[in-house]
Amino acid sequence: MSYNRINERGIRRLQRMKKILLIATGGTIASKYTEYGLKPQISAEELLKYVPDAAGFCEIDAVEPFSLDSTNVCAAHWVELAKLIEQKYEYYDGFVVCHGTDTMAYTAAALSYLIQNNRKPIVVTGAQKPIDLAITDARMNLMDSLRFAAHPRAHGTVIVFGGRVIAGTRAKKEFSKRYNAFSSINYPDIAVIHDDRIVFYIDDKDQATTPLRFYHAMNNKIFLLKLIPSIDAGVLEGLMQYYDGLIIESFGVGGLPDYGDHEFMAMLEKWTKAGKLVVMSTQVTNDGSDMCVYEVGKEIKTHFPILESYDMTLEATVTKMMWVFAQTLDFEECKKLFYTTINRDILF
Numbered sequence: 001m002s003y004n005r006i007n008e009r010g011i012r013r014l015q016r017m018k019k020i021l022l023i024a025t026g027g028t029i030a031s032k033y034t035e036y037g038l039k040p041q042i043s044a045e046e047l048l049k050y051v052p053d054a055a056g057f058c059e060i061d062a063v064e065p066f067s068l069d070s071t072n073v074c075a076a077h078w079v080e081l082a083k084l085i086e087q088k089y090e091y092y093d094g095f096v097v098c099h100g101t102d103t104m105a106y107t108a109a110a111l112s113y114l115i116q117n118n119r120k121p122i123v124v125t126g127a128q129k130p131i132d133l134a135i136t137d138a139r140m141n142l143m144d145s146l147r148f149a150a151h152p153r154a155h156g157t158v159i160v161f162g163g164r165v166i167a168g169t170r171a172k173k174e175f176s177k178r179y180n181a182f183s184s185i186n187y188p189d190i191a192v193i194h195d196d197r198i199v200f201y202i203d204d205k206d207q208a209t210t211p212l213r214f215y216h217a218m219n220n221k222i223f224l225l226k227l228i229p230s231i232d233a234g235v236l237e238g239l240m241q242y243y244d245g246l247i248i249e250s251f252g253v254g255g256l257p258d259y260g261d262h263e264f265m266a267m268l269e270k271w272t273k274a275g276k277l278v279v280m281s282t283q284v285t286n287d288g289s290d291m292c293v294y295e296v297g298k299e300i301k302t303h304f305p306i307l308e309s310y311d312m313t314l315e316a317t318v319t320k321m322m323w324v325f326a327q328t329l330d331f332e333e334c335k336k337l338f339y340t341t342i343n344r345d346i347l348f
């Protein structure tokens with residue numbers, strides 16, 4: 001009798017437990033020191049051995065589609081991850097993607113565009129130190145991520161790092177070495193995690209009504225030009241044949257230099273006439289662009305069919321353009337898609 005009762009209780013507990021899929025992709029979190037430098041070598045199953053307490057609140061399966069330093073992660077990997085999550089979506093309550101930190105903000109933004117309106121949480125995480133070291137941020141980040149992915153109020157695509165939960169389109173790696181590497185740009189943190197407590201600053205799961213949708217393609221023919229004083233606009237001439245779109249990271253709230261030769265204007269004319277999309281953004285991290293403030297921006301904005309990134313991060317701007325271009329190159333359609341808010345990316 002008592003055995004049966006324990007058994008039933010155990011079964012009920014298991015039924016309440018969330019099922020999480022851990023997707024390991026490499027990064028420092030899974031790296032070991034080698035004579036060639038740090039290299040991902042710790043498998044998905046091994047990662048889980050460092051967070052045994054997670055078994056107290058969730059059931060975890062683990063897969064490892066690839067194992068790379070995130071420097072080597074590109075658009076094809078984002079599509080692969082989105083397809084994997086699509087295949088497994090109905091079987092799990094949440095997903096935790098272990099990833100290198102260097103391009104993590106791009107991957108989280110890309111997944112936000114490839115998988116839209118997901119009520120289930122997709123958590124991207126990693127670490128600044130390998131998980132097998134005595135002193136590391138890896139165990140806390142992984143544990144926090146699993147805890148968040150198992151929380152009934154969690155949804156959407158986020159980064160969990162350094163005790164913070166950041167919208168997948170708002171994250172930026174701001175420190176190359178310290179533990180608290182990521183910030184949420186122009187948007188508040190969604191939640192903070194202290195040990196086993198999650199405090200939500202934004203708790204809006206019930207407000208989501210749009211249906212889940214997966215996409216399967218990115219167009220990576222996008223070039224990013226960062227302005228420096230004295231830059232020669234002629235560089236844009238040769239690039240036109242290779243790219244469908246151009247992001248210009250300008251100064252301040254946005255504008256283009258004119259060093260007396262009107263060269264940038266001439267280039268913009270060429271790019272836009274050729275049906276290419278030009279998006280103006282800013283190299284200043286916070287507050288975003290507003291091209292119409294100064295003459296150097298307003299003139300361009302009024303004369304050419306161009307877009308601007310407003311409060312979006314560069315990572316979101318890049319990956320959103322890749323997602324938009326995979327669907328259309330028509331300017332009006334691009335404009336509509338680009339200015340549609342997806343996973344909290346743009347609020348202008």
Ligand SMILES: NC(=O)C[C@H](N)C(=O)O
Nearest residue numbers: 027028069070100101102
């Ligand atoms: N902390 C890290 O994960 C950095 C590593 N190079 C990566 O992005 O894969």
